[in-house]
């Protein structure tokens with residue numbers, strides 16, 4: 007089969023012929039229909055992710071159809087149209103048995119811990135615990151958009167944020183995951199505030215349902231401004247960017263007993279930012295992280311999409327071919343971050 011592979015970090019991303027994958031006993035082989043490009047793929051190629059072993063085939067936001075099943079697979083057969091969470095649970099550890107496959111102790115991440123989906127075929131273990139059946143009406147390209155940013159935003163707003171109709175939700179950072187969170191919160195009839203330093207991203211946040219926009223560059227006290235317009239603060243606040251400043255602004259923009267959800271990664275020297283812990287105590291605030299979305303929780307998200315309340319297609323930037331993945335991925339450091347690029351396999 008054809009696959010995009012690199013043999014060295016920051017080395018050439020070549021479209022080459024490699025052996026076709028075979029399924030493990032509990033796994034399947036998927037014919038990839040579409041696979042989204044993500045900054046995490048770029049980080050892996052740069053050598054920033056300890057899970058990636060060389061040589062490596064990247065790609066983790068995908069959808070396709072089952073072409074082969076291992077002999078222990080019970081729920082799936084050839085021809086089934088599926089997607090999977092970017093972090094797959096083993097199905098048997100304590101986390102998985104208690105319903106938290108997104109933080110499995112033996113997780114598998116195609117495109118990181120194993121070969122990914124910038125290829126004609128990808129093998130996946132743990133099929134019965136992780137595959138998600140796609141609605142007939144959903145294209146592979148749309149399903150590929152859900153893989154990582156959208157599913158993470160859904161878990162932040164719905165699972166961890168427990169957002170209720172009529173509540174205020176602030177989204178700090180309006181890139182792909184922030185815009186997804188804005189759209190999902192609006193679909194749940196929450197009232198959304200978008201915060202960013204880029205005017206074009208704020209306009210996208212408005213298009214995704216934010217009713218109040220805050221330009222953080224022009225607002226000395228972002229958290230105070232949010233508390234003012236919401237009569238005491240938002241119910242749910244999401245740091246979708248990941249920086250000491252957005253994390254702090256997010257916590258301080260909450261009303262009493264509000265919920266802060268950390269989505270954006272804080273890396274390197276920023277990984278342990280100072281926290282306004284006195285406010286966390288005095289206002290009884292909640293601080294939660296979010297890592298991924300377990301397969302069973304996809305049902306609620308897919309229903310919001312098939313009933314037209316959520317339109318992930320709005321996040322689509324452009325489609326490319328498998329042969330264009332290498333150059334696109336290598337150029338991601340200068341990528342402005344508006345719209346998701348999806349490789350569609352022909």
Ligand SMILES: [Zn+2]
Pocket residue numbers: 095096097098099100101102103107110111112113
């Ligand atoms: Zn597990």
Ligand SMILES: [Zn+2]
Pocket residue numbers: 043044045046047066067092153154155
């Ligand atoms: Zn991703």
